[in-house]
Amino acid sequence: SQQGEEDPQALSIQEGENATMNCSYKTSINNLQWYRQNSGRGLVHLILIRSNEREKHSGRLRVTLDTSKKSSSLLITASRAADTASYFCATSAGRRALTFGSGTRLQVQP
């Protein structure tokens, strides 16, 4: 079973717009991570937010975490065509391996 579920499943925006993706999960976590996957490639780690953090920034990325609602959001500001990829949230609980959601496919139109 998958712990995290992303919403929307697919998102198409114009270059320069902001993209927001959401992730919901079911059980208590240690941290939540976001990964990017370009077509046919491996996943690349973007950002990690711990359960005691509410917001984190990295460049054009902003991640929020609401543990009371068991949800997280990833905001990509001023999107570029190169941001076109699938984005996955993944949760860490205890000493177990990461559990991944099914992903959001982002298409940024030039």
Next chain:
Amino acid sequence: NAGVTQTPKFQVLKTGQSMTLQCAQDMNHNSMYWYRQDPGMGLRLIYYSASEGTTDKGEVPNGYNVSRLNKREFSLRLESAAPSQTSVYFCASSTVYGYTFGSGTRLTVV
């Protein structure tokens, strides 16, 4: 470049054949993982190894075996391939800051 190396990149097997997917990391990470990714889905954990000499089952271990040969290498073996094992397989290693993934092995079982 430091990272996770997977071989082979592509493989076609006939039903019932066996093969071993190889994975090596040069980042001195303790933990290593094998995931599979099916079309339009997130990653599902097959097996993981928290440290050299230990392995544990993940969500979908049936039909697979693993060997943590040393700290660098973690192999995945399919003893008798089935069409349901057609997938893209990813190896990863991790620290507390996140996972590093290989570029994947695309396996087709006919």
